[in-house]
Amino acid sequence: MRAPVICQCYQMAIIVLVPCEYQIRTIVLSDAQAIEMEKLITPPNQIGHLILKDDGAVLESGGELKNDERSANVIMGLLNLTESIDENFMPNSSCERITIDYEEHSYSICLSNKRIYVVKLSKTHSGNGATTSSPSSTTYNDTEFVEGNNASSSTVLA
Amino acid sequence: METQLDKVLTECLVQQDTVGALVANPQGLCLGAKGIINPNVSGIGMAISEQVAKLEPENNAPATICLYSGNKRCIIQKDGEITGIIYKHATESSNN
Known part of the structure; x- marks a missing residue:
């Protein structure tokens, strides 16, 4: 089968x-x-991940973000700030995804089902084929x- | 100084899907804005860029933050003392 x-x-x-x-x-x-x-x-270029509850508690973590509560707190602070940017352009709490782009890696933050999914992706990583x-x-x-x-x-x- | 900022903002606005652009100083005050963007966004934009700077304090390279909401995007980048905020709104014609 x-x-x-x-x-x-x-x-x-x-x-x-x-x-x-x-x-x-x-x-x-x-x-x-x-x-x-x-x-x-998981995408092959993923080098870390975090799954947070809506109150910021870490449910899951791995890779470079394993047990990284500091990053979790920074991301929760960021999400609180992004709730209300400009009502005329983006309705409050309508932001569904955030990306933070650095030269060699990026973070992608998605909100779904009262959970916050954070993945750290490498731009140079060749990947381990674990897909x-x-x-x-x-x-x-x-x-x-x-x-x-x-x-x-x-x-x-x- | 304002002339240079004005020129940069005008260059930003001619890019595809861009509807507004703004630059803010380290105090979160608006130095200049063009297009459909509220100058008061400079404060929250600055706060967001400062918050993201805490994520990797050892990394001196500027991070680009992109907030997605449907077909709208808000792009924030802090470089040195200046923070730039760009609003993009993808229309159906730009997707085709």
């Missing part, structure tokens, strides 16, 4: 397609498994979204 193919992220659950004989099944993963899956889809690639022949169906993120890992929806 071929490996599952990640096809859609929804809230903290990731829906994967499992090619099983001629059927495609959609499986919803629990929060913990979703975090594990996220590790699989999940989809087989080119896989046919993707529209995924069925399931409300809530408490679905059991073994729940087979289709």
Whole structure:
């Protein structure tokens, strides 16, 4: 059997397609498994990551940002500042992504599902190939979204 | 001095999707603004650039901060004592 193919992220659950004989099944993963899956889809030039709660608590960290609470605090301060820049240009709290670009690396900060995802990307890193690639022949169906993120890992929806 | 700033701001405005540009001093006061941008943004722009400078205090190279909201972008860069803020609004025609 071929490996599952990640096809859609929804809230903290990731829906994967499992090619099983001629059927495609959609499986919803629990929060913990979703975090594990996220590790699989890291870009090759990623050199660090942080996942923060909306109050600034570090949920996950790795690479150069491992246990980097100082950076987490700076980023939380930055997010508080970006909440209201210019109501006429960007409505308050409408900023969905922030990038901080340096010469050799960059940070990308995304807000989703009351969590703050920070990735540090290298511009010079050749990559370790730790990405999940989809087989080119896989046919993707529209995924069925399931409300809530408490679905059991073994729940087979289709 | 103002003439030079004016020239730089005018050059910024002719770039694609740019709708406004502003430069601020270290106190967060607006030194000059052109296009559709509120001069009062200089203070918050300065504060954002100062906050980002804390991320890597040992790194002297200026960081470029980009805030995304739909098809709008706010780009902030602090270089030395001057902070520049640029508003960009991508229109459908520019995406094609």
